[in-house]
Amino acid sequence: MARTTGSDGERTEAAIRDAATALIARHGYEAMSMRQLAGEVGVQAAALYRYFPTKEDLLFSLMLEHMEALLTAWQEARPASTRPQVLLSAFVENHIAFHIARRHSTHVSNMELRSLSPERLTRILKLRTTYEKELRTILRDGAATDAFAADDIELTAMALIQMMTGVIVWFRPDERLSVAGVTETYLRMTMRLVGANEGREENHVHQHAEFRA
Amino acid sequence: MARTTGSDGERTEAAIRDAATALIARHGYEAMSMRQLAGEVGVQAAALYRYFPTKEDLLFSLMLEHMEALLTAWQEARPASTRPQVLLSAFVENHIAFHIARRHSTHVSNMELRSLSPERLTRILKLRTTYEKELRTILRDGAATDAFAADDIELTAMALIQMMTGVIVWFRPDERLSVAGVTETYLRMTMRLVGANEGREENHVHQHAEFRA
DNA sequence: TCATTAATAAAACGAACGTTCAATTCTTTC
DNA sequence: GAAAGAATTGAACGTTCGTTTTATTAATGA
Numbered sequence: 339m340a341r342t343t344g345s346d347g348e349r350t351e352a353a354i355r356d357a358a359t360a361l362i363a364r365h366g367y368e369a370m371s372m373r374q375l376a377g378e379v380g381v382q383a384a385a386l387y388r389y390f391p392t393k394e395d396l397l398f399s400l401m402l403e404h405m406e407a408l409l410t411a412w413q414e415a416r417p418a419s420t421r422p423q424v425l426l427s428a429f430v431e432n433h434i435a436f437h438i439a440r441r442h443s444t445h446v447s448n449m450e451l452r453s454l455s456p457e458r459l460t461r462i463l464k465l466r467t468t469y470e471k472e473l474r475t476i477l478r479d480g481a482a483t484d485a486f487a488a489d490d491i492e493l494t495a496m497a498l499i500q501m502m503t504g505v506i507v508w509f510r511p512d513e514r515l516s517v518a519g520v521t522e523t524y525l526r527m528t529m530r531l532v533g534a535n536e537g538r539e540e541n542h543v544h545q546h547a548e549f550r551a
Numbered sequence: 552m553a554r555t556t557g558s559d560g561e562r563t564e565a566a567i568r569d570a571a572t573a574l575i576a577r578h579g580y581e582a583m584s585m586r587q588l589a590g591e592v593g594v595q596a597a598a599l600y601r602y603f604p605t606k607e608d609l610l611f612s613l614m615l616e617h618m619e620a621l622l623t624a625w626q627e628a629r630p631a632s633t634r635p636q637v638l639l640s641a642f643v644e645n646h647i648a649f650h651i652a653r654r655h656s657t658h659v660s661n662m663e664l665r666s667l668s669p670e671r672l673t674r675i676l677k678l679r680t681t682y683e684k685e686l687r688t689i690l691r692d693g694a695a696t697d698a699f700a701a702d703d704i705e706l707t708a709m710a711l712i713q714m715m716t717g718v719i720v721w722f723r724p725d726e727r728l729s730v731a732g733v734t735e736t737y738l739r740m741t742m743r744l745v746g747a748n749e750g751r752e753e754n755h756v757h758q759h760a761e762f763r764a
Numbered sequence: 765t766c767a768t769t770a771a772t773a774a775a776a777c778g779a780a781c782g783t784t785c786a787a788t789t790c791t792t793t794c
Numbered sequence: 795g796a797a798a799g800a801a802t803t804g805a806a807c808g809t810t811c812g813t814t815t816t817a818t819t820a821a822t823g824a
Contacts, residue, residue, distance in 0.1 A: 383813085384775095384814080504713025530744050
């Protein structure tokens with residue numbers, strides 16, 4: 339047999355991406371076989387190769403989309419204000435919202451870097467560095483204007499990112515905690531951690547971003 | 552050919568464990584083949600099966616040793632004092648020192664849980680929970696005595712652990728930062744994050760633990 | 765309606781995988 | 795110095811892997 343009724347290239351590719359993200363997040367890139375992925379999509383393994391030349395191309399495509407979506411999300415969420423407290427609050431809220439909404443692709447992008455070729459690894463890491471630089475800039479401005487008391491900018495940035503991204507390891511929806519509740523607590527912890535000046539902190543950006551899973 | 556001159560069971564097993572920890576940390580459990588491991592040890596693949604019945608038995612053994620070593624390290628590092636600030640300082644110092652010294656096995660224990668059978672996964676997670684409970688107890692006592700201002704104990708504990716363990720992702724020795732320097736900065740960030748009472752914080756435990764890699 | 769193209773199935777490829785087994789040699793013990 | 799045990803080799807087993815090739819059908823456009 340061959341082409342099946344109702345088959346559509348775009349739909350199939352999207353289904354492959356979604357299924358691959360979920361499978362890799364759950365079992366790992368090496369542990370996921372192309373046959374298993376094809377079975378999840380409801381297609382034969384050979385059909386996958388119409389959309390992705392190799393398994394690694396598929397992985398790289400997922401990671402690239404993830405990193406670009408993260409940068410885009412922050413560009414759109416970034417407030418006009420230049421006040422460090424406002425910027426940092428927005429960064430924390432966006433980071434947590436994005437990573438919870440896309441925890442599967444976050445897992446893929448964070449845990450499967452070693453399966454990329456050197457050139458592709460560099461490409462992804464460059465995007466990651468670009469994102470982290472945003473946070474470092476906020477922290478540096480805050481320290482320069484005495485809005486924050488944080489001493490080592492690099493360490494503070496890494497600590498914050500690890501802390502925030504770590505949410506996806508244990509957080510599950512439908513528990514005692516909502517996304518908004520977790521974000522609120524993490525905002526308080528962040529502000530204390532960087533030694534934010536008390537006083538005029540009340541105008542946080544409180545429009546919680548929404549992302550599709 | 553068969554038994555080689557100078558061969559020794561204990562030495563071979565130790566060599567297997569070390570090589571496996573490094574290989575799994577670098578390439579992942581699924582990506583490491585038994586032949587590759589054997590090559591690293593300087594032995595034929597079949598020889599591995601004298602020490603570990605299956606590949607998964609090897610992984611589980613590495614993880615079990617890691618978690619038990621972590622708990623033992625904390626038991627020995629835990630100060631006699633009951634003051635929350637002192638206990639938390641000691642916990643942070645021990646955690647960072649241990650995880651930097653054993654970053655390879657930390658990677659294995661944190662990233663390869665999905666390759667364990669359900670029963671073994673439960674066994675490892677139970678040890679992890681035991682360890683995390685130590686931190687939660689410290690935080691709870693600190694909050695009860697107003698030594699800390701942390702509100703949500705569970706979230707604070709998870710945030711701190713993610714933040715501290717995250718050090719192994721980016722920290723490399725021989726850089727601008729020493730283990731002691733990183734620990735110092737993380738201690739300050741931790742104390743601010745939990746809203747530790749200023750004043751009598753000076754008697755931290757400052758005997759940095761040493762672990763073998 | 766008929767050629768063209770897009771989308772898939774089915775089968776096969778060689779390579780690599782975890783693991784087993786029999787044979788062989790070193791080491792220890794008496 | 796011979797017997798017993800420990801340590802390892804080399805070859806092989808069946809399975810699964812990523813990928814390729816070829817054939818076949820569904821949708822599309824003139």
